[in-house]
Amino acid sequence: MGDRYHQEAAPHTGTTIVAVEYDGGVVLGADSRVSTGIYISNRASDKITPLSESVYLLRSGSAADTQAVSDYVRFFSEQHEMELQHAPKVVTVANLVKLMNYQNKHLVGAMIVAGWDSVEGGQVYGCPIGGTIVREKWTTDGSGSTFIWGYLDAEYKDGMTREEAENLVQAALALAMARDASSGGVIRIVTIDKDGARRRMVTPDEHMQMWDDIPEQPIGIHV
């Protein structure tokens, strides 16, 4: 683990995570890179974690902290479902995540809670470090998010179809992964609607490629 003079970096979900609300549900997307310093300790991790049948969590920040939070929240959600006698609302699950962040300020978990319930339909809640909770139509977090705020600002539209939303999320992730060293690997997509959650993976060869700024023939000096 290193000593006082040679601190090893803790596993860090460098990450890009995106969630978008569409007409009838939500689409969640994440990259799969976990880095320990310069070493990619896991190149195919799963940052999309179920908290209940129709509510999922996107994790960025400290891998340990966000895993612990998701375990606690899943436990409280299940317990709450017993009392409620039906599935918990997305806002309730998001509030539990917020409480963990707010009451434990040392945690480094920048998370997004997204899902579907029969009262409000598809919803996205940002739960950043510190303990805020805010409902949004779409949001992104993690180190790679800095590169795609502008893209999402420009391309998001209200009332998209499922396919449009999935394409938007995929494109945003591919762009972030192309520029952020801490994000990469595969793209994982989870779509949640009234019929539950469906998960799929987009491998690097299927990613959107942006090679068109590299000329085929080198110009000038041969190296």
Add this chain to the structure above:
Amino acid sequence: MSGIGTGYDLSVSTFSPDGRVFQAEYAQKAVDSSGTVLGMCCADGVVLAAEKPEISKLIEEHSNRRAFPIDRHAGAVIAGVAADGRAIIDRAQAEASNYKSFYGDKIPGHVLAERVASFVHLFNLYWYVRPFGVCTLLATCDHSGPQLHMVDPSGTMHEYNATAVGKGRQAAKNELEKLKLDRMTCKEALFSAAKILHQVHDEEKAFELEVAWISADTDYVFTRVSNEEVAEAEQAAKAAIEAEDMDDD
């Protein structure tokens, strides 16, 4: 009076040989001898009404509240020992507030009722406390519709379409059964509540009627019905009762 539990009625933590807890039954008697309280679930909300007998002419009108808000979407009316009732209301308000802080959502009707029931039941378990002499009628209205729950002094909880407790409960329940509540609005239910309470109130003494409701008209916020509206309903109710009496003659 039947049911004297010689020796087995000294504490709530004692069963009688025939399986009864006399202290809980005595607590229920405290409720049964208080003014009638009723609740009704209608098409567009819930109405709670309490008959408050006039104890003294010196008491300020409209004081001595029996209806209390628990949250914006929930409220309660108590029958029995008023002071005990306020302790239960305090707890219900705390439960609703904590639930909202923890789960980020309004407390559902059945969860609130279960919390209140657990609380009341606690006082049926230990010898060093006595049970609450209160029946609590809880009204809630949220996305799953209007709901009415009742918690009795033993801590038992049930959901009702309509119910009544107190002195005139038998007669009141008979009248409530005749109503087609799922086709009535709260305004119509207000009139029926006033009529039923005037009918079952058999003494010569005056009484004050306190009514509260949650309905579409109140934007689903638990509200006390204004004194004017109650007076209006009472007038119409008294007229209807007189008309029926004349028909009977």
